[in-house]
Amino acid sequence: MAKTNSRDRMKNEINAGSMADIAFLLLIFFLVTTTVVEDKGITVKLPPWSEEEVDPTKLKTRNVFSVLVNASNQLLVRGEPADIRQLRERAKEFIMNPRRQEDLSEAPNKAIISLKNDRGTSYETYLEVYNELKAAYNELWNEEAQKRYGSDYSDSMPITKKREIKSAIPFVLSEAEPTGFGEE
Template sequence: MAKKQRANPTVNSSSMADIAFLLLIFFLVTTTIASDKGILFQLPPKPDPNEPPPDIKFNQRNIFKILINSNDKMLVEDEPMDDISQLKGKVKEFVLNNGKNKELSDSPKDAIISLKADRGTSYEKFITVLDILETSYNEMYGARVGLTADQFRELDLKNPVDKERYDRARENFPKNISIAEPTN
């Protein structure tokens, strides 16, 4: 008797590519890619090269100087500061002075916080100090309208009541944080 040749069973793979393509599209569409936003700052406009720089006059006592060296050591008002937790209190005391102490700022409107770092300063230290400065201002703004710093930060500016509170807190009280160019 002659043996019949059996046909090898094969899987029809013609639609396999279509299924793989559809799965690929599905995962591309549904996957969210986390993007780091970094530090959000609004930079001033570029100066016009044809115009001379403006002559800005200010009282030296209205500048609160913070220097961070390449070893992450801080000088606050030319004095070493080892305990960074004291910085918030010093900033608030300086800004809210209103001319009472002749060593500190004339008013919150005139107070400028100057932050300067070396090129070797760690990002962690720089961001920590910057966060403390931001938190200090948020606490001062919140206190003006009876809120905590977190409540002030979470105000919804699309809501008219929250927008009015936000504007009232910041009225004649600018956040003057100057970040100086690093030194070598």
């Protein structure tokens, strides 16, 4: 009598009904303690720190594309007030100099972009300007990659190809010490 009883019990499965509840608990725990990743941004390589001041007068003025941002977030590009919406096109024209103008850069690899801001400039504007300049280079790299290899410039490209493009159009952006006129 007892034997048959135990055999009956062995036939029974473990009740999995509460499994869903346990999983739900775990799920809720993870929902509460975690955040969704939104880890994107503009990657920048800062120049190493050196006590010596760089002397910009050594460079030819035609090779320098100077961008100044003041404390009221206004732009001064190569000595003239400018609009941020034109910055990308102007930078591209300056770097490539398609019509071989006298006042634009001699060659893409000699072009230098100099960015200077004030301590009172808002970070938003600074990043916008930086973004435009980076976008100008990215577009030029794309064009160059299209010309050479028939594909867009991307991180998945072979390193040798990337190097070739970057040596043809190197991204040189120098950031000067900011001025301190504006209110922080």
